[in-house]
Amino acid sequence: xxxxxxxxxxxxxxxxxxxxxxxxxxxxxxxxxxxxxxxxxxxxxxxxxxxxxxxxxxxxxxxxxxxxxxxxxxxxxxxxxxxxxxxxxxxxxxxxxxxxxxxxxxxxxxxxxxxxxxxxxxxxxxxxxxxxxxxxxxxxxxxxxxxxxxxxxxxxxxxxxxxxxxxxxxxxxxxxxxxxxxxxxxxxxxxxxxxxxxxxxxxxxxxxxxxxxxxxxxxxxxxxxxxxxxxxxxxxxxxxxxxxxxxxxxxxxxxxxxxxxxxxxxxxxxxxxxxxxxxxxxxxxxxxxxxxxxxxxxxxxxxxxxxxxxxxxxxxxxxxxxxxxxxxxxxxxxxxxxxxxxxxxxxxxxxxxxxxxxxxxxxxxxxxxxxxxxxxxxxxxxxxxxxxxxxxxxxxxxxxxxxxxxxxxxxxxxxxxxxxxxxxxxxxxxxxxxxxxxxxxxxxxxxxxxxxxxxxxxxxxxxxxxxxxxxxxxxxxxxxxxxxxxxxxxxxxxxxxxxxxxxx
Amino acid sequence: xxxxxxxxxxxxxxxxxxxxxxxxxxxxxxxxxxxxxxxxxxxxxxxxxxxxxxxxxxxxxxxxxxxxxxxxxxxxxxxxxxxxxxxxxxxxxxxxxxxxxxxxxxxxxxxxxxxxxxxxxxxxxxxxxxxxxxxxxxxxxxxxxxxx
Numbered sequence: 001x002x003x004x005x006x007x008x009x010x011x012x013x014x015x016x017x018x019x020x021x022x023x024x025x026x027x028x029x030x031x032x033x034x035x036x037x038x039x040x041x042x043x044x045x046x047x048x049x050x051x052x053x054x055x056x057x058x059x060x061x062x063x064x065x066x067x068x069x070x071x072x073x074x075x076x077x078x079x080x081x082x083x084x085x086x087x088x089x090x091x092x093x094x095x096x097x098x099x100x101x102x103x104x105x106x107x108x109x110x111x112x113x114x115x116x117x118x119x120x121x122x123x124x125x126x127x128x129x130x131x132x133x134x135x136x137x138x139x140x141x142x143x144x145x146x147x148x149x150x151x152x153x154x155x156x157x158x159x160x161x162x163x164x165x166x167x168x169x170x171x172x173x174x175x176x177x178x179x180x181x182x183x184x185x186x187x188x189x190x191x192x193x194x195x196x197x198x199x200x201x202x203x204x205x206x207x208x209x210x211x212x213x214x215x216x217x218x219x220x221x222x223x224x225x226x227x228x229x230x231x232x233x234x235x236x237x238x239x240x241x242x243x244x245x246x247x248x249x250x251x252x253x254x255x256x257x258x259x260x261x262x263x264x265x266x267x268x269x270x271x272x273x274x275x276x277x278x279x280x281x282x283x284x285x286x287x288x289x290x291x292x293x294x295x296x297x298x299x300x301x302x303x304x305x306x307x308x309x310x311x312x313x314x315x316x317x318x319x320x321x322x323x324x325x326x327x328x329x330x331x332x333x334x335x336x337x338x339x340x341x342x343x344x345x346x347x348x349x350x351x352x353x354x355x356x357x358x359x360x361x362x363x364x365x366x367x368x369x370x371x372x373x374x375x376x377x378x379x380x381x382x383x384x385x386x387x388x389x390x391x392x393x394x395x396x397x398x399x400x401x402x403x404x405x406x407x408x409x410x411x412x413x414x415x416x417x418x419x420x421x422x423x424x425x426x427x428x429x430x431x432x433x434x435x436x437x438x439x440x441x442x443x444x445x446x447x448x449x450x451x452x453x454x455x456x457x458x459x460x461x462x463x464x465x466x467x468x469x470x471x472x473x474x475x476x477x478x479x480x481x482x483x484x485x486x487x488x489x490x491x492x493x494x495x496x497x498x499x500x501x502x503x504x
Numbered sequence: 505x506x507x508x509x510x511x512x513x514x515x516x517x518x519x520x521x522x523x524x525x526x527x528x529x530x531x532x533x534x535x536x537x538x539x540x541x542x543x544x545x546x547x548x549x550x551x552x553x554x555x556x557x558x559x560x561x562x563x564x565x566x567x568x569x570x571x572x573x574x575x576x577x578x579x580x581x582x583x584x585x586x587x588x589x590x591x592x593x594x595x596x597x598x599x600x601x602x603x604x605x606x607x608x609x610x611x612x613x614x615x616x617x618x619x620x621x622x623x624x625x626x627x628x629x630x631x632x633x634x635x636x637x638x639x640x641x642x643x644x645x646x647x648x649x650x651x652x
Binding site for chain 1: 626630
């Protein structure tokens with residue numbers, strides 16, 4: 001083990017590998033910052049090119065892009081209110097209000113610091129705690145997945161701050177959309193209206209691009225008369241140090257967010273967007289001033305960014321140990337591993353030990369490099385997305401959305417899906433039905449359904465469906481969390497009323 | 505938001521009714537989860553509809569487009585045209601055409617011919633750069649259509 005570590009460190013610090021980490025980080029930040037281009041897409045596009053590279057080189061490059069793209073998404077989330085990657089959805093909640101207050105640099109620095117700390121904590125988990133954590137994820141059966149997704153859906157209550165009812169409606173609508181295609185059990189073709197393209201269901205990334213980019217493009221055009229442009233990024237003196245001190249003084253927030261991110265990453269199917277949303281939700285609950293969230297609270301940015309960068313390493317834990325990807329970019333990495341003849345499992349940590357540990361250690365370096373690359377190239381990146389006038393930016397974002405939705409599956413139908421959901425998202429916003437809950441329902445739908453139906457089948461086989469859902473220890477824990485999550489807005493309201501009553 | 509709430513509630517309820525009828529052809533286990541969700545969504549829609557009549561909140565009109573309507577309508581039409589033209593004319597041609605058109609249509613201020621020319625050059629350069637990067641370097645192979 002020690003020899004492997006030393007050999008991996010020596011392997012990492014070769015000029016080629018160091019350069020590949022730097023290139024991966026720089027490219028990843030640009031990809032993540034541009035709305036419509038995602039880490040999944042960038043890694044997917046890169047896989048054919050890594051085939052000619054040595055496995056370690058390809059993995060290092062993809063790892064750097066993965067880490068940096070998740071962080072890069074915070075730039076457009078903060079400056080444009082458009083998440084650059086789905087993982088940055090929760091960053092918009094407080095990052096954009098901070099930027100609107102003239103604190104765009106503070107928000108970017110906060111996101112950078114949180115990403116670095118969260119990412120590093122995640123890599124520590126990946127390096128040293130992957131075996132016990134992967135054992136926990138192995139205990140997850142269908143009932144646990146059902147309760148886990150139900151718990152995820154109750155986050156809707158926090159997401160839709162304006163109306164819990166509309167948040168729940170959005171979530172249920174997203175669940176309905178997730179059922180389009182062939183049913184996972186018994187295989188009925190559902191809600192496809194005879195379209196063969198719909199049989200595989202709605203592709204998530206085109207739908208996400210549509211829901212989050214098209215309404216923003218139309219919003220930009222709509223507000224053009226009000227001289228709305230992307231918020232400028234101005235570097236300010238001493239902000240770096242001040243933010244560093246503020247983030248360091250909140251170790252509980254950073255560690256909790258990173259742990260949430262890592263755990264969500266480990267759970268298959270749940271990506272950085274869910275990690276950031278769960279972490280944000282928990283930060284709101286733990287705060288003494290929950291009403292300040294959504295109005296430009298730095299803690300909100302820290303919670304979201306620490307979690308989504310920790311999720312990167314978390315998603316690699318089940319991938320490397322069990323061959324189960326924790327998130328869509330990790331699924332693409334699995335393809336790259338298999339392309340190089342590397343089978344996940346013990347073999348990766350023994351036969352390919354040096355390659356695997358060099359790759360994992362390169363993530364430490366990538367997370368550290370985010371700080372100088374992100375801060376010093378921040379001005380250039382923000383110029384790239386902020387100096388472009390709306391008349392150019394709106395068509396450019398749409399152009400990138402077309403490329404982004406097409407490039408994943410190289411399928412025109414995905415472009416139609418992107419535009420269709422974009423227009424639905426625009427009309428929905430006018431009705432105060434925000435895309436967050438709809439997208440959450442769309443992501444969790446298939447996992448929730450599989451969990452429910454498989455649990456019923458297992459329950460019937462074992463003699464009691466109810467026992468299958470309500471007696472397993474992990475299920476009980478998840479049910480308690482779900483109830484707490486669902487009832488929290490009402491409990492919080494009751495507590496506030498009681499406090500107000502006392503003060504009167 | 506009363507009007508918007510009523511429109512949203514009625515629209516979603518209609519979707520639920522249609523989805524329920526469609527689910528009749530599904531096998532029992534394939535229909536289980538959709539029906540649970542349809543019932544939940546239907547009940548929530550009815551609750552929204554009921555609340556839109558009982559809530560005493562300030563009347564706010566449902567406005568689909570705030571501000572100037574024409575640029576938004578034109579943009580939507582150009583987006584649709586862009587997507588429809590890709591398989592017909594090819595990705596590069598349709599993108600050059602619609603990207604330029606959208607940029608010039610959205611530009612409200614009267615600009616000098618040289619400035620317009622500069623915009624066109626920027627749009628063409630950006631389109632070509634992204635096209636070359638993805639099509640040639642990343643081998644995405646965009647639809648060719650009749651032209652490029």
